[in-house]
Amino acid sequence: MDRSVLLSKLKVIVANYSHDKDALEYFNESTDFIKDLKINSANLVDVVLDVEEEFDIEIDNLSMERMVNVSAAMEIISDKLKEK
Amino acid sequence: MNKEEILTHLPYSKPFLFVDELLSIDENGSVGTYTYDKNLDFYKGHFKDNPVTPGVILTETMAQIGLVCLGIFLTATTSSGLPGHVMLTSTAIDFMKPVFPGEKVTVTTEKVYFRFKKLHCKVQMTNAAGDVVCKGTISGMVTNKMNAE
Numbered sequence: 741m742d743r744s745v746l747l748s749k750l751k752v753i754v755a756n757y758s759h760d761k762d763a764l765e766y767f768n769e770s771t772d773f774i775k776d777l778k779i780n781s782a783n784l785v786d787v788v789l790d791v792e793e794e795f796d797i798e799i800d801n802l803s804m805e806r807m808v809n810v811s812a813a814m815e816i817i818s819d820k821l822k823e824k
Numbered sequence: 825m826n827k828e829e830i831l832t833h834l835p836y837s838k839p840f841l842f843v844d845e846l847l848s849i850d851e852n853g854s855v856g857t858y859t860y861d862k863n864l865d866f867y868k869g870h871f872k873d874n875p876v877t878p879g880v881i882l883t884e885t886m887a888q889i890g891l892v893c894l895g896i897f898l899t900a901t902t903s904s905g906l907p908g909h910v911m912l913t914s915t916a917i918d919f920m921k922p923v924f925p926g927e928k929v930t931v932t933t934e935k936v937y938f939r940f941k942k943l944h945c946k947v948q949m950t951n952a953a954g955d956v957v958c959k960g961t962i963s964g965m966v967t968n969k970m971n972a973e
Contacts, residue, residue, distance in 0.1 A: 782913035782965050785942040804940045 741821060746814055753790045757783040772809040784808075795821060825900040825907065833896050833907045834888065839864060842885040849897050853934045853945070856889035862925040877923040882958050883915055886947040890933030891964045895943050898935075899966055908966040910943065917960035921951065928952050941966045 751767045758764045759778035763771065773779045779787065788799050788807060797820035799807070807813050825833075827846040834843060847855040860877055867875035895910035923929060929949050936944045943966060948959040 780913065782942050782963060785940045785965075788940060789937070801940065 741818070743814065746817060747810070749794060750791070750810060750813060750817075753787055753794060754779070756790075757787055767810070769811045769814065770809070773813075774808060791817060797821060797824070825897055830893050830896050830900075830907075833900075834892065835909065836888065840884075842881070842888045843893065846889070846893060847930075849893060851898065851901070851935070853932070854890060854894045854897070855930065855932050856893060857928060857930050858885050858889070859928040860923065860925055864925070867925050875925050877925070877927070879917070879919050879958070882919070882923060882929075882949060883917050883962075885929065886917070886931050886933075886949055886958070887912055887915070887962050887964070889931040890945050890947040891943060891962050894933055894935065894945065895964060895966050898938055898943065906968070908968060910964040911967050912962070912964045913942070914963050915960065917947075917958050917962075919958045921955055921957040923949075923951065923957055929957065936961070 747769065751764070754767070754773070754777060755764055757779050760776065763776040771777065773784055773787065788804055791813065792799055795817055797817065799816065799820070803816045807816055827849055830846060830849065831843065834841065842858050843856055844858045845856060847857065866878060866881065870876060870878045891912070892910045896907040899906065899908040929951055932948050932950070934946045936946055942963060944963040945961065947962050949957050951957050
């Protein structure tokens, strides 16, 4: 999947849980879910569950722990998509 | 872990314990009851001369019977076997009927998912007549620390 397509799909998911509208506007590969978007740990789980549904992949516990920013999320999603 | 053991692991005491009895619990949900003591302090002020159980207390009751008891059960049955604490993270509740001092309520919970330490449940409270007094969804994160930030 093209990186820009992946990024925009991720932005749509994250927008439902972000508490910082400005940071969302500048959403890019270096955006941090917790520090920049102010997403709490419970909503981070929702982001991951939505990612699973959107891309039809399964995220394991280890990947979940790494998924704290956009670049890590994109890497994990790309890897899981390749495995399919 | 059985129903009685779960109650001993609840981190509450009077006047903030809102579980009398667990009727059933399994990996998919729980059912429990509580009777609101007429002498609970908040009835003096909610409302003046007209006591009604506050919505936050009904929500708390559903959280204790639903989310917390179920969270303790689910974590106690995992490999580590240690019952965790459940930190409330969100609620969305609709209220249909008032609950007055002395009323007995029954809370029924259905697990929607428990993944990555987040427990998300559908909850419903009924009164002695069997009418639904409030219902909605509640979620929490299971932690090892009671006062985690």
